[in-house]
Amino acid sequence: MKISDQIDPRYRSLLQKAARRGHVNLVLTISTHIGLSGPTVKRWFTQQATVTTFRVCWPLALELNFTRRFSSKVAAMINAARSVKNQDAAGLGAMAHALDRGDRTVLGAPSSDREVKIVASAIERPDDFWAWIEDQDNSGRATAIRRFRNIGNTFDRTVTKSAAYLETVTEPQDVYQAEAMDDRFPYWVAFDHHVRQGQQTLAQISRDLHIPLPQLIWIFFYFEGSRTQKRLSSVWWDRYCRWRFKKAGMTPEQAHLMWQSARPQLTAALTEDARRLHREIYRWKKAHLYQIKELKIEVERFIALSESDGIRQKPLF
DSSP: OOOSSSOOHHHHHHHHHHHHHTOHHHHHHHHHHHHTSOHHHHHHHHHHHHHHHHHHBGGGGGGOOOOSSHHHHHHHHHHHHHBOBBOHHHHHHHHHHHHHTTOGGGOOOHHHHHHHHHHHHHHHOHHHHHHHHHHHOSSSHHHHGGGGTTSSSHHHHHHHHHHHHHHHHSOOOOOEEOOOOOSOOOGGGGOSTTSHHHHHHHHHHHHHHTOOHHHHHHHHIIIIITOOSOBOOOHHHHHHHHHHHHHHTOOHHHHHHHHHHHHHHHHHHTHHHHHHHHHHHHHHHHHTHHHHHHHHHHHHHHHHHHHHTTOOOEEOO
16 A cells, blocks of 8 residues: 555555445554555545545534544544435435436426425535524534534535535434444455446446446445445435436346346456555555554544533433
8 A cells, every 4th residue: 555645546445445334453453554645645534534424324424523633533534434324415415416416307206306406406506504503403412513514525515515404404313333344344345336446347247247337336336335234214316316226227126136147257257456455555564563553543532522521322222
C-alpha cells in the first residue's frame, strides 16, 4: 500500500464495502493507512465518513461529532460499520435525485410520491428546504444535519436532505449495534465498475454471457456491492431497488438466475487481483501494527467519551 496524496480506487471501494459488511478491523487498517497519507486523502476520508454514515445508517448522522483529530472521523466510520444498517435516506435520496434529473419512472405510487417530489424540489431550492426544516424541527435534531449540507456531490447532498426530511416527519429512529464480522473478507468484491480491473472484467463477462452491461453492473451492486451484515427493513431502500430492477428490464428472480451464472466467472477472473490486493493489505498491516493499535486506542477513547456524553447505540436484541 503506497502512501500518497491520492486514494487508490481499490482501497476506496474496499473501505466502502468493508463498512457496509461490518468488517471493523479492515476499516481500521485502511483508515490507519489513510491517516498516514497526505492532507488531500485525509480530507477525502472526512467526507467519506460523513457520506457513508448518511448512506448506510442515516440516524447515526444526527450524532456525528468531528473534532480536529483524525480519530474522530475514524470513529464515525467504525460506528457506521458496526451498526445495523438503515438505508431509507439513501433510497429516498436516490429516487429524488433521479426525478430531479428528469426520470419520472421513479413515480408510480401516489401515496408515497409526495416525499420523492419534496426532496427532489429541495435540490433546486435548497435554501427554502432548509428554512422549512428549521421551521418544522422542534427538537433541533434535523436542523443539526444542515451543517453537512455541502458535503459530497449532488447525489450525496440529496441523501443528506432525505435524512433531514425523514428526521422531521418520522418518529425518532433507534440505532442498533451488530457484531463485527470476523470471517475473511471477499476481496474480489472491491473490483466493481469504479475500479479499472473490475470495469474490464465486467465488460468481458457481459459479452461472454450476453448480459447487457448495465444489468450486470446493477446485479453486481445489488448482490455484492451493497451487501450488509445486517439491515433493518427499509421501505425507501426496498422501493428504490424495485425501481432499479424495473428500469433495468428484469425481475429480482431473473437477476438471481443471471447472478448464478455471472458470479463464478467474476470470482475466477478476479482471483489474482483479489489475492494481490489481500497481500498488499496484509503486508502493510504487519508492518504498521503499532500505528493501527495506537489509532484503535484513540478511536475507542473517543467513542467511550461520546457515550459518556449520552450518545449511545442501543444493543441489538
